Amino acid sequence: MPIQTRTVANFVDGSYVETGNTFDVHYPVTGQVAAHVHEADAALVDRAVAAARAALDGLWGRLTADERIDLVIGVADGIAQRFDEFVEAEVTDTGQAYNMAKRVNIPRGAANFRAFAHTLRENATEAFRMETPDGQGALNFGVRHPRGVIGVISPWNAPMLLMTWKVGPALAFGNTVVVKPSEVTPSTAALLGQVMNDVGVPAGVYNVVHGGGKVGEMLTTHRGVDGITFTGETVTGSRILQAVAPTLKATSMEMGGKNPGIVFEDADLDLATTILGRSIFLNTGQVCLGTERVYVHESVFEEMKDRLVAYAEGLKPGYPDEEGVTLGPVVSDEHRDKIVGYYQVARDEGAEVLVGGGVPHFGDERDNGSWVEPTLWAGLAHDARTCREEIFGPCAALIPFSEEDEVIRMANDTDYGLSATFFTTDVSRALRVAPRLQAGIIWVNDWFLRDLRTAFGGMKHSGIGREGGVHGLEFYTETSNVCIKI
Numbered sequence: 270m271p272i273q274t275r276t277v278a279n280f281v282d283g284s285y286v287e288t289g290n291t292f293d294v295h296y297p298v299t300g301q302v303a304a305h306v307h308e309a310d311a312a313l314v315d316r317a318v319a320a321a322r323a324a325l326d327g328l329w330g331r332l333t334a335d336e337r338i339d340l341v342i343g344v345a346d347g348i349a350q351r352f353d354e355f356v357e358a359e360v361t362d363t364g365q366a367y368n369m370a371k372r373v374n375i376p377r378g379a380a381n382f383r384a385f386a387h388t389l390r391e392n393a394t395e396a397f398r399m400e401t402p403d404g405q406g407a408l409n410f411g412v413r414h415p416r417g418v419i420g421v422i423s424p425w426n427a428p429m430l431l432m433t434w435k436v437g438p439a440l441a442f443g444n445t446v447v448v449k450p451s452e453v454t455p456s457t458a459a460l461l462g463q464v465m466n467d468v469g470v471p472a473g474v475y476n477v478v479h480g481g482g483k484v485g486e487m488l489t490t491h492r493g494v495d496g497i498t499f500t501g502e503t504v505t506g507s508r509i510l511q512a513v514a515p516t517l518k519a520t521s522m523e524m525g526g527k528n529p530g531i532v533f534e535d536a537d538l539d540l541a542t543t544i545l546g547r548s549i550f551l552n553t554g555q556v557c558l559g560t561e562r563v564y565v566h567e568s569v570f571e572e573m574k575d576r577l578v579a580y581a582e583g584l585k586p587g588y589p590d591e592e593g594v595t596l597g598p599v600v601s602d603e604h605r606d607k608i609v610g611y612y613q614v615a616r617d618e619g620a621e622v623l624v625g626g627g628v629p630h631f632g633d634e635r636d637n638g639s640w641v642e643p644t645l646w647a648g649l650a651h652d653a654r655t656c657r658e659e660i661f662g663p664c665a666a667l668i669p670f671s672e673e674d675e676v677i678r679m680a681n682d683t684d685y686g687l688s689a690t691f692f693t694t695d696v697s698r699a700l701r702v703a704p705r706l707q708a709g710i711i712w713v714n715d716w717f718l719r720d721l722r723t724a725f726g727g728m729k730h731s732g733i734g735r736e737g738g739v740h741g742l743e744f745y746t747e748t749s750n751v752c753i754k755i
Protein backbone atom coordinates (compact mmCIF):
# COMPACT_ATOMS: atom_id res chain seq x y z
CA MET A 270 0.00 0.00 0.00
CA PRO A 271 1.78 3.22 -1.08
CA ILE A 272 1.43 6.08 1.37
CA GLN A 273 1.46 9.83 0.85
CA THR A 274 4.40 11.63 2.45
CA ARG A 275 3.11 14.46 4.66
CA THR A 276 4.61 17.65 6.04
CA VAL A 277 4.09 18.03 9.77
CA ALA A 278 4.43 21.50 11.29
CA ASN A 279 4.52 22.87 14.82
CA PHE A 280 1.31 24.50 16.08
CA VAL A 281 1.86 27.68 18.06
CA ASP A 282 -0.62 30.38 19.06
CA GLY A 283 -3.29 29.01 16.73
CA SER A 284 -1.11 28.77 13.60
CA TYR A 285 1.07 26.15 11.96
CA VAL A 286 4.76 27.05 12.01
CA GLU A 287 7.39 25.55 9.72
CA THR A 288 10.98 26.04 10.82
CA GLY A 289 12.65 24.71 7.68
CA ASN A 290 14.73 22.33 9.78
CA THR A 291 13.12 18.95 9.17
CA PHE A 292 13.57 15.33 10.22
CA ASP A 293 11.86 12.28 8.72
CA VAL A 294 9.34 9.85 10.15
CA HIS A 295 9.21 6.41 8.55
CA TYR A 296 6.19 4.22 7.83
CA PRO A 297 7.19 1.13 9.82
CA VAL A 298 5.36 -1.28 7.51
CA THR A 299 7.71 -0.65 4.59
CA GLY A 300 10.27 1.88 5.81
CA GLN A 301 9.02 4.56 3.35
CA VAL A 302 9.30 8.18 4.47
CA ALA A 303 5.89 9.01 5.96
CA ALA A 304 6.48 12.60 6.98
CA HIS A 305 8.91 15.50 6.96
CA VAL A 306 8.61 17.07 10.40
CA HIS A 307 9.61 20.66 11.19
CA GLU A 308 11.73 20.60 14.33
CA ALA A 309 11.22 23.34 16.92
CA ASP A 310 14.12 25.42 18.23
CA ALA A 311 14.44 27.24 21.55
CA ALA A 312 12.92 30.44 20.15
CA LEU A 313 9.82 28.58 18.99
CA VAL A 314 9.47 26.79 22.33
CA ASP A 315 9.65 30.22 24.00
CA ARG A 316 6.91 31.49 21.67
CA ALA A 317 4.72 28.47 22.45
CA VAL A 318 5.13 28.92 26.20
CA ALA A 319 4.46 32.66 25.93
CA ALA A 320 1.32 31.99 23.87
CA ALA A 321 0.12 29.47 26.45
CA ARG A 322 0.69 32.00 29.26
CA ALA A 323 -1.08 34.76 27.35
CA ALA A 324 -4.11 32.52 26.70
CA LEU A 325 -4.24 31.64 30.39
CA ASP A 326 -4.18 35.30 31.35
CA GLY A 327 -6.56 36.20 28.51
CA LEU A 328 -9.81 34.90 27.07
CA TRP A 329 -9.33 31.24 28.07
CA GLY A 330 -8.69 32.14 31.70
CA ARG A 331 -11.81 34.31 31.77
CA LEU A 332 -14.24 31.69 30.42
CA THR A 333 -16.76 30.30 32.88
CA ALA A 334 -16.34 26.60 33.65
CA ASP A 335 -19.46 25.86 31.57
CA GLU A 336 -18.16 27.77 28.56
CA ARG A 337 -14.83 25.98 28.80
CA ILE A 338 -16.44 22.59 29.15
CA ASP A 339 -18.58 23.20 26.08
CA LEU A 340 -15.40 23.90 24.11
CA VAL A 341 -13.70 20.77 25.48
CA ILE A 342 -16.69 18.65 24.46
CA GLY A 343 -16.53 20.45 21.12
CA VAL A 344 -12.97 19.14 20.69
CA ALA A 345 -14.26 15.58 21.12
CA ASP A 346 -16.88 16.25 18.43
CA GLY A 347 -14.23 17.86 16.23
CA ILE A 348 -12.07 14.73 16.44
CA ALA A 349 -15.08 12.66 15.38
CA GLN A 350 -15.57 14.97 12.39
CA ARG A 351 -11.98 14.49 11.24
CA PHE A 352 -11.99 10.82 12.26
CA ASP A 353 -10.59 9.46 8.97
CA GLU A 354 -7.74 11.98 8.94
CA PHE A 355 -6.75 11.00 12.47
CA VAL A 356 -6.91 7.30 11.60
CA GLU A 357 -4.72 7.81 8.54
CA ALA A 358 -2.17 9.87 10.50
CA GLU A 359 -2.01 7.32 13.33
CA VAL A 360 -1.67 4.34 10.98
CA THR A 361 1.08 5.86 8.86
CA ASP A 362 3.09 6.94 11.92
CA THR A 363 2.78 3.63 13.81
CA GLY A 364 1.97 0.93 11.23
CA GLN A 365 -0.87 -0.31 13.44
CA ALA A 366 -3.94 -1.91 11.84
CA TYR A 367 -6.78 0.38 10.75
CA ASN A 368 -9.05 -1.65 13.00
CA MET A 369 -7.03 -0.77 16.06
CA ALA A 370 -6.86 2.93 15.20
CA LYS A 371 -10.59 2.99 14.37
CA ARG A 372 -11.85 0.97 17.31
CA VAL A 373 -9.45 1.94 20.09
CA ASN A 374 -6.98 4.76 19.68
CA ILE A 375 -8.89 7.52 17.89
CA PRO A 376 -12.23 7.01 19.71
CA ARG A 377 -10.30 7.07 23.02
CA GLY A 378 -8.77 10.34 21.86
CA ALA A 379 -12.26 11.87 21.72
CA ALA A 380 -13.37 10.11 24.93
CA ASN A 381 -10.44 11.63 26.82
CA PHE A 382 -11.94 15.11 26.28
CA ARG A 383 -15.51 14.11 27.12
CA ALA A 384 -14.58 12.20 30.27
CA PHE A 385 -12.74 15.06 31.95
CA ALA A 386 -15.35 17.63 30.97
CA HIS A 387 -17.74 15.49 33.04
CA THR A 388 -15.25 15.12 35.90
CA LEU A 389 -15.16 18.87 36.31
CA ARG A 390 -18.94 19.25 36.09
CA GLU A 391 -19.68 16.52 38.58
CA ASN A 392 -17.16 17.09 41.37
CA ALA A 393 -17.41 19.75 44.02
CA THR A 394 -14.57 20.84 46.29
CA GLU A 395 -14.67 19.94 49.97
CA ALA A 396 -16.36 22.08 52.64
CA PHE A 397 -15.99 21.75 56.46
CA ARG A 398 -17.73 23.70 59.15
CA MET A 399 -15.56 24.02 62.29
CA GLU A 400 -16.21 25.05 65.87
CA THR A 401 -14.57 28.21 67.27
CA PRO A 402 -14.12 29.37 70.91
CA ASP A 403 -16.80 32.08 70.51
CA GLY A 404 -19.31 29.42 69.51
CA GLN A 405 -20.01 31.06 66.11
CA GLY A 406 -17.92 28.67 64.06
CA ALA A 407 -16.17 29.04 60.73
CA LEU A 408 -16.62 27.58 57.29
CA ASN A 409 -13.79 26.16 55.23
CA PHE A 410 -14.09 25.49 51.53
CA GLY A 411 -11.70 24.64 48.75
CA VAL A 412 -11.21 26.70 45.62
CA ARG A 413 -9.47 25.06 42.68
CA HIS A 414 -7.14 26.95 40.36
CA PRO A 415 -5.71 25.60 37.13
CA ARG A 416 -2.02 24.81 37.64
CA GLY A 417 -1.06 26.99 34.68
CA VAL A 418 1.01 26.15 31.59
CA ILE A 419 1.40 22.38 31.36
CA GLY A 420 4.14 20.71 29.32
CA VAL A 421 2.85 17.41 27.93
CA ILE A 422 5.56 14.93 26.87
CA SER A 423 4.14 11.82 25.24
CA PRO A 424 5.39 8.52 23.72
CA TRP A 425 4.91 6.75 20.41
CA ASN A 426 3.07 3.54 21.27
CA ALA A 427 -0.50 4.90 21.30
CA PRO A 428 0.21 8.48 20.27
CA MET A 429 -3.30 9.94 20.08
CA LEU A 430 -4.67 8.07 23.10
CA LEU A 431 -1.76 8.90 25.39
CA MET A 432 -1.34 12.52 24.32
CA THR A 433 -5.05 13.34 24.73
CA TRP A 434 -5.10 11.47 28.06
CA LYS A 435 -3.09 14.46 29.29
CA VAL A 436 -4.45 17.28 27.10
CA GLY A 437 -8.12 16.40 27.86
CA PRO A 438 -7.91 16.91 31.64
CA ALA A 439 -5.41 19.76 31.34
CA LEU A 440 -7.83 21.82 29.25
CA ALA A 441 -11.01 20.70 31.05
CA PHE A 442 -9.49 21.86 34.34
CA GLY A 443 -8.56 25.25 32.86
CA ASN A 444 -4.87 24.96 31.96
CA THR A 445 -3.12 25.66 28.70
CA VAL A 446 -0.63 23.22 27.15
CA VAL A 447 2.53 22.91 25.14
CA VAL A 448 2.71 19.35 23.80
CA LYS A 449 5.93 17.63 22.77
CA PRO A 450 4.74 14.43 21.08
CA SER A 451 7.17 11.63 20.33
CA GLU A 452 9.41 12.52 17.42
CA VAL A 453 8.56 9.08 15.98
CA THR A 454 4.79 9.73 15.85
CA PRO A 455 4.07 13.48 15.68
CA SER A 456 1.16 13.61 13.22
CA THR A 457 -1.99 13.30 15.35
CA ALA A 458 -0.80 15.94 17.83
CA ALA A 459 -0.28 18.34 14.92
CA LEU A 460 -3.68 17.52 13.41
CA LEU A 461 -5.37 18.22 16.73
CA GLY A 462 -4.37 21.88 16.29
CA GLN A 463 -6.73 22.01 13.32
CA VAL A 464 -9.56 20.71 15.51
CA MET A 465 -8.84 23.37 18.15
CA ASN A 466 -9.22 26.04 15.47
CA ASP A 467 -12.31 24.33 13.96
CA VAL A 468 -14.19 24.44 17.26
CA GLY A 469 -13.03 27.87 18.42
CA VAL A 470 -10.59 27.07 21.22
CA PRO A 471 -8.71 30.38 21.66
CA ALA A 472 -5.25 30.65 20.11
CA GLY A 473 -2.45 29.74 22.53
CA VAL A 474 -4.46 27.22 24.59
CA TYR A 475 -3.07 24.24 22.65
CA ASN A 476 0.46 24.35 21.23
CA VAL A 477 2.65 21.62 19.74
CA VAL A 478 6.42 21.65 19.33
CA HIS A 479 8.23 18.86 17.50
CA GLY A 480 11.57 17.21 18.15
CA GLY A 481 13.29 14.67 20.37
CA GLY A 482 14.65 14.75 23.91
CA LYS A 483 16.44 18.06 23.31
CA VAL A 484 13.16 19.84 22.60
CA GLY A 485 11.52 17.99 25.51
CA GLU A 486 14.26 19.34 27.74
CA MET A 487 13.54 22.89 26.59
CA LEU A 488 10.10 22.41 28.14
CA THR A 489 11.20 20.63 31.32
CA THR A 490 13.73 23.38 32.10
CA HIS A 491 11.56 26.31 30.97
CA ARG A 492 10.71 28.85 33.67
CA GLY A 493 7.39 29.62 32.03
CA VAL A 494 6.11 26.03 32.38
CA ASP A 495 4.31 25.24 35.66
CA GLY A 496 3.96 21.47 35.41
CA ILE A 497 5.21 18.53 33.34
CA THR A 498 3.09 15.49 32.68
CA PHE A 499 5.08 12.70 31.11
CA THR A 500 4.49 9.24 29.67
CA GLY A 501 7.46 7.24 28.53
CA GLU A 502 10.39 5.12 29.60
CA THR A 503 11.51 5.06 33.21
CA VAL A 504 15.05 6.15 32.35
CA THR A 505 13.67 9.22 30.53
CA GLY A 506 11.37 9.94 33.46
CA SER A 507 14.32 9.92 35.82
CA ARG A 508 16.17 12.38 33.58
CA ILE A 509 13.12 14.64 33.49
CA LEU A 510 12.86 14.65 37.29
CA GLN A 511 16.44 15.86 37.46
CA ALA A 512 15.82 18.50 34.79
CA VAL A 513 12.74 19.97 36.50
CA ALA A 514 14.36 20.20 39.94
CA PRO A 515 15.99 23.64 39.56
CA THR A 516 12.67 25.22 38.52
CA LEU A 517 10.60 23.22 41.06
CA LYS A 518 7.86 22.11 38.67
CA ALA A 519 5.04 19.80 39.61
CA THR A 520 5.26 16.49 37.76
CA SER A 521 3.03 13.57 36.90
CA MET A 522 5.00 10.55 35.74
CA GLU A 523 3.66 7.50 33.88
CA MET A 524 6.53 5.18 33.02
CA GLY A 525 7.58 1.67 32.07
CA GLY A 526 6.43 -1.73 33.28
CA LYS A 527 7.26 -5.43 33.38
CA ASN A 528 3.76 -6.59 34.04
CA PRO A 529 2.97 -10.06 35.40
CA GLY A 530 0.12 -12.27 34.27
CA ILE A 531 -0.86 -15.15 36.58
CA VAL A 532 -2.86 -18.26 35.70
CA PHE A 533 -4.04 -20.11 38.80
CA GLU A 534 -4.93 -23.80 38.66
CA ASP A 535 -8.66 -23.00 38.87
CA ALA A 536 -8.61 -20.52 35.97
CA ASP A 537 -10.83 -20.75 32.91
CA LEU A 538 -8.04 -21.64 30.49
CA ASP A 539 -9.95 -20.60 27.35
CA LEU A 540 -10.42 -17.16 28.83
CA ALA A 541 -6.85 -16.96 30.13
CA THR A 542 -5.49 -17.86 26.70
CA THR A 543 -7.54 -15.30 24.80
CA ILE A 544 -6.95 -12.47 27.23
CA LEU A 545 -3.28 -13.16 27.86
CA GLY A 546 -2.71 -13.61 24.12
CA ARG A 547 -4.15 -10.13 23.61
CA SER A 548 -2.18 -8.72 26.52
CA ILE A 549 1.13 -10.04 25.20
CA PHE A 550 0.65 -9.33 21.49
CA LEU A 551 -1.78 -6.40 21.08
CA ASN A 552 -0.16 -3.53 19.19
CA THR A 553 2.79 -5.89 18.62
CA GLY A 554 3.51 -5.88 22.34
CA GLN A 555 3.87 -2.10 22.52
CA VAL A 556 1.29 -1.48 25.25
CA CYS A 557 2.52 -0.22 28.60
CA LEU A 558 -0.07 -2.36 30.41
CA GLY A 559 0.81 -5.52 28.45
CA THR A 560 2.04 -8.76 30.01
CA GLU A 561 5.71 -9.74 29.62
CA ARG A 562 5.92 -12.31 32.47
CA VAL A 563 3.40 -15.16 32.57
CA TYR A 564 3.31 -17.26 35.76
CA VAL A 565 1.33 -20.47 35.31
CA HIS A 566 0.44 -22.98 38.00
CA GLU A 567 2.53 -26.13 37.44
CA SER A 568 -0.59 -28.31 37.08
CA VAL A 569 -1.70 -26.41 33.95
CA PHE A 570 1.69 -25.18 32.75
CA GLU A 571 2.09 -27.56 29.79
CA GLU A 572 -1.47 -26.96 28.64
CA MET A 573 -1.18 -23.17 28.85
CA LYS A 574 2.17 -23.31 27.10
CA ASP A 575 0.64 -25.17 24.15
CA ARG A 576 -2.36 -22.85 24.07
CA LEU A 577 -0.30 -19.64 24.08
CA VAL A 578 2.06 -21.02 21.43
CA ALA A 579 -0.98 -21.83 19.28
CA TYR A 580 -2.25 -18.28 19.87
CA ALA A 581 1.08 -16.81 18.74
CA GLU A 582 1.23 -19.08 15.70
CA GLY A 583 -2.31 -18.01 14.78
CA LEU A 584 -1.44 -14.31 14.63
CA LYS A 585 -1.66 -12.87 11.15
CA PRO A 586 1.04 -10.32 10.29
CA GLY A 587 0.05 -7.99 7.51
CA TYR A 588 -0.64 -4.58 6.09
CA PRO A 589 -2.78 -2.27 8.26
CA ASP A 590 -5.73 -2.49 5.84
CA GLU A 591 -5.58 -6.27 5.29
CA GLU A 592 -8.64 -8.26 6.35
CA GLY A 593 -8.08 -10.16 9.61
CA VAL A 594 -4.59 -8.76 10.27
CA THR A 595 -3.63 -9.16 13.92
CA LEU A 596 0.04 -8.22 13.97
CA GLY A 597 1.79 -5.15 12.60
CA PRO A 598 5.39 -4.00 12.64
CA VAL A 599 6.96 -2.33 15.67
CA VAL A 600 7.30 1.42 15.51
CA SER A 601 10.84 1.84 14.16
CA ASP A 602 14.03 0.08 13.13
CA GLU A 603 15.60 1.31 16.35
CA HIS A 604 12.91 -0.34 18.44
CA ARG A 605 13.07 -3.55 16.34
CA ASP A 606 16.81 -3.71 16.99
CA LYS A 607 16.23 -3.31 20.74
CA ILE A 608 13.70 -6.17 20.75
CA VAL A 609 15.88 -8.43 18.62
CA GLY A 610 18.73 -7.67 21.02
CA TYR A 611 16.57 -9.05 23.84
CA TYR A 612 15.74 -12.12 21.75
CA GLN A 613 19.50 -12.79 21.77
CA VAL A 614 19.78 -12.06 25.51
CA ALA A 615 17.03 -14.64 26.14
CA ARG A 616 18.92 -17.28 24.14
CA ASP A 617 22.14 -16.40 25.99
CA GLU A 618 20.27 -16.83 29.27
CA GLY A 619 19.28 -20.35 28.27
CA ALA A 620 15.70 -19.77 27.16
CA GLU A 621 13.81 -22.44 25.31
CA VAL A 622 12.33 -20.55 22.35
CA LEU A 623 8.78 -21.89 22.08
CA VAL A 624 7.87 -19.79 19.06
CA GLY A 625 9.42 -16.93 17.06
CA GLY A 626 12.69 -15.42 18.22
CA GLY A 627 13.66 -13.62 15.05
CA VAL A 628 12.66 -11.30 12.22
CA PRO A 629 10.14 -12.43 9.58
CA HIS A 630 10.93 -12.42 5.86
CA PHE A 631 8.10 -11.52 3.50
CA GLY A 632 9.95 -11.39 0.19
CA ASP A 633 8.40 -8.00 -0.55
CA GLU A 634 8.67 -4.30 0.44
CA ARG A 635 7.89 -5.16 4.06
CA ASP A 636 11.40 -6.55 4.40
CA ASN A 637 12.44 -2.86 4.56
CA GLY A 638 10.02 -2.28 7.46
CA SER A 639 10.40 -2.81 11.20
CA TRP A 640 9.07 -6.32 11.87
CA VAL A 641 9.76 -8.90 14.58
CA GLU A 642 8.31 -12.33 15.20
CA PRO A 643 5.92 -12.91 18.10
CA THR A 644 7.96 -14.82 20.63
CA LEU A 645 7.45 -16.94 23.75
CA TRP A 646 10.07 -18.45 26.00
CA ALA A 647 10.16 -21.10 28.71
CA GLY A 648 13.03 -22.26 30.90
CA LEU A 649 14.17 -18.81 32.00
CA ALA A 650 15.05 -18.13 35.61
CA HIS A 651 12.67 -15.70 37.28
CA ASP A 652 15.58 -13.30 37.84
CA ALA A 653 16.95 -13.44 34.27
CA ARG A 654 17.34 -10.06 32.55
CA THR A 655 14.67 -11.14 30.06
CA CYS A 656 12.24 -11.43 32.99
CA ARG A 657 13.28 -8.20 34.72
CA GLU A 658 13.81 -5.58 32.00
CA GLU A 659 11.04 -3.99 29.95
CA ILE A 660 11.35 -5.16 26.34
CA PHE A 661 8.15 -3.60 24.96
CA GLY A 662 7.79 -6.11 22.14
CA PRO A 663 5.52 -9.03 21.21
CA CYS A 664 7.11 -11.44 23.65
CA ALA A 665 6.77 -13.03 27.07
CA ALA A 666 8.45 -15.57 29.33
CA LEU A 667 6.37 -18.45 30.77
CA ILE A 668 7.34 -19.45 34.30
CA PRO A 669 5.75 -22.22 36.42
CA PHE A 670 4.81 -21.82 40.10
CA SER A 671 3.32 -24.08 42.75
CA GLU A 672 2.03 -21.90 45.63
CA GLU A 673 -0.07 -18.75 45.84
CA ASP A 674 2.39 -16.99 48.17
CA GLU A 675 5.27 -17.90 45.89
CA VAL A 676 3.66 -16.40 42.80
CA ILE A 677 2.69 -13.21 44.61
CA ARG A 678 6.28 -12.86 45.73
CA MET A 679 7.59 -13.41 42.17
CA ALA A 680 5.03 -11.05 40.64
CA ASN A 681 6.06 -8.30 43.08
CA ASP A 682 9.77 -8.99 42.77
CA THR A 683 10.42 -6.25 40.21
CA ASP A 684 11.42 -2.60 40.10
CA TYR A 685 8.18 -1.87 38.26
CA GLY A 686 4.54 -1.78 39.36
CA LEU A 687 2.25 -0.69 36.56
CA SER A 688 -0.30 -3.46 35.98
CA ALA A 689 -0.98 -7.08 36.93
CA THR A 690 -3.52 -9.48 35.48
CA PHE A 691 -4.63 -12.78 36.94
CA PHE A 692 -7.06 -15.55 36.21
CA THR A 693 -9.05 -17.51 38.76
CA THR A 694 -12.62 -18.73 39.15
CA ASP A 695 -12.36 -18.53 42.94
CA VAL A 696 -13.82 -15.25 44.23
CA SER A 697 -12.11 -15.59 47.60
CA ARG A 698 -8.77 -15.94 45.87
CA ALA A 699 -9.48 -12.91 43.67
CA LEU A 700 -10.23 -10.82 46.75
CA ARG A 701 -7.23 -12.22 48.63
CA VAL A 702 -4.61 -11.88 45.90
CA ALA A 703 -5.55 -8.55 44.26
CA PRO A 704 -4.69 -6.31 47.23
CA ARG A 705 -1.34 -8.08 47.69
CA LEU A 706 -0.11 -7.26 44.17
CA GLN A 707 2.11 -4.19 43.95
CA ALA A 708 0.70 -2.57 40.84
CA GLY A 709 -1.31 0.55 40.08
CA ILE A 710 -3.86 -1.36 37.98
CA ILE A 711 -4.96 -4.95 38.65
CA TRP A 712 -7.29 -6.92 36.41
CA VAL A 713 -8.95 -10.19 37.36
CA ASN A 714 -10.20 -12.33 34.44
CA ASP A 715 -9.74 -9.52 31.93
CA TRP A 716 -7.23 -6.94 30.75
CA PHE A 717 -7.23 -3.33 29.55
CA LEU A 718 -10.81 -2.70 30.65
CA ARG A 719 -10.64 1.02 31.26
CA ASP A 720 -13.10 3.19 33.12
CA LEU A 721 -11.69 6.71 32.77
CA ARG A 722 -13.08 7.72 36.18
CA THR A 723 -10.65 5.38 37.95
CA ALA A 724 -7.12 6.01 39.22
CA PHE A 725 -4.42 5.29 36.63
CA GLY A 726 -0.70 5.18 37.30
CA GLY A 727 2.15 3.03 38.47
CA MET A 728 3.92 2.09 41.67
CA LYS A 729 7.71 1.96 42.15
CA HIS A 730 9.61 2.78 38.93
CA SER A 731 6.39 2.71 36.88
CA GLY A 732 5.11 6.06 38.00
CA ILE A 733 4.64 8.88 40.43
CA GLY A 734 1.12 10.19 40.95
CA ARG A 735 -2.24 9.14 39.57
CA GLU A 736 -4.33 10.52 36.76
CA GLY A 737 -7.89 9.60 35.72
CA GLY A 738 -11.18 10.94 37.07
CA VAL A 739 -10.80 13.12 40.14
CA HIS A 740 -7.26 11.83 40.70
CA GLY A 741 -5.98 14.09 37.91
CA LEU A 742 -7.22 17.11 39.83
CA GLU A 743 -4.24 16.71 42.16
CA PHE A 744 -1.87 17.47 39.34
CA TYR A 745 -3.87 19.66 36.97
CA THR A 746 -5.20 22.01 39.66
CA GLU A 747 -4.05 23.59 42.88
CA THR A 748 -6.49 24.00 45.75
CA SER A 749 -6.64 26.96 48.12
CA ASN A 750 -8.60 26.61 51.33
CA VAL A 751 -10.77 29.60 52.21
CA CYS A 752 -11.69 29.82 55.92
CA ILE A 753 -14.50 32.28 56.75
CA LYS A 754 -15.19 33.11 60.36
CA ILE A 755 -18.90 33.34 60.97
Ligand SMILES: NC(=O)C1=CN([C@@H]2O[C@H](COP(=O)(O)OP(=O)(O)OC[C@H]3O[C@@H](n4cnc5c(N)ncnc54)[C@H](O)[C@@H]3O)[C@@H](O)[C@H]2O)C=CC1
Binds near residue numbers: 424483558
Ligand atom coordinates in the same frame (compact mmCIF):
# COMPACT_ATOMS: atom_id res chain seq x y z
N1 LIG B 1 2.80 4.18 32.43
C1 LIG B 1 2.11 4.44 31.35
O1 LIG B 1 0.95 4.83 31.40
C2 LIG B 1 2.70 4.24 29.99
C3 LIG B 1 4.07 4.07 29.83
N2 LIG B 1 4.62 3.92 28.57
C4 LIG B 1 6.04 3.69 28.45
O2 LIG B 1 6.58 4.47 27.38
C5 LIG B 1 7.72 3.81 26.82
C6 LIG B 1 7.63 3.83 25.31
O3 LIG B 1 7.63 5.13 24.85
P1 LIG B 1 8.92 5.91 24.30
O4 LIG B 1 8.42 6.95 23.37
O5 LIG B 1 9.96 4.94 23.86
O6 LIG B 1 9.48 6.63 25.61
P2 LIG B 1 10.67 7.68 25.69
O7 LIG B 1 10.91 7.87 27.14
O8 LIG B 1 11.79 7.33 24.82
O9 LIG B 1 10.04 9.01 25.07
C7 LIG B 1 8.87 9.59 25.59
C8 LIG B 1 8.87 11.07 25.28
O10 LIG B 1 9.92 11.71 26.03
C9 LIG B 1 10.68 12.53 25.16
N3 LIG B 1 12.02 12.66 25.73
C10 LIG B 1 13.08 11.84 25.56
N4 LIG B 1 14.13 12.29 26.29
C11 LIG B 1 13.71 13.41 26.93
C12 LIG B 1 14.33 14.32 27.83
N5 LIG B 1 15.60 14.17 28.23
N6 LIG B 1 13.61 15.36 28.29
C13 LIG B 1 12.32 15.52 27.92
N7 LIG B 1 11.69 14.70 27.06
C14 LIG B 1 12.37 13.64 26.58
C15 LIG B 1 10.61 11.81 23.85
O11 LIG B 1 10.99 12.65 22.80
C16 LIG B 1 9.15 11.40 23.83
O12 LIG B 1 8.33 12.47 23.45
C17 LIG B 1 7.72 2.43 27.43
O13 LIG B 1 8.67 2.38 28.46
C18 LIG B 1 6.32 2.29 28.01
O14 LIG B 1 6.22 1.39 29.07
C19 LIG B 1 3.82 3.93 27.46
C20 LIG B 1 2.47 4.07 27.58
C21 LIG B 1 1.79 4.23 28.83
Ligand SMILES: O=C(O)/C=C/C=C(\O)C(=O)O
Binds near residue numbers: 426430434556557719
Ligand atom coordinates in the same frame (compact mmCIF):
# COMPACT_ATOMS: atom_id res chain seq x y z
O1 LIG C 1 -5.88 3.54 28.99
C1 LIG C 1 -4.94 4.29 29.23
O2 LIG C 1 -5.11 5.38 29.79
C2 LIG C 1 -3.59 3.91 28.81
C3 LIG C 1 -3.45 3.05 27.82
C4 LIG C 1 -2.16 2.68 27.37
C5 LIG C 1 -1.96 2.26 26.13
O3 LIG C 1 -2.91 2.19 25.23
C6 LIG C 1 -0.65 1.83 25.67
O4 LIG C 1 0.33 1.91 26.40
O5 LIG C 1 -0.60 1.41 24.51
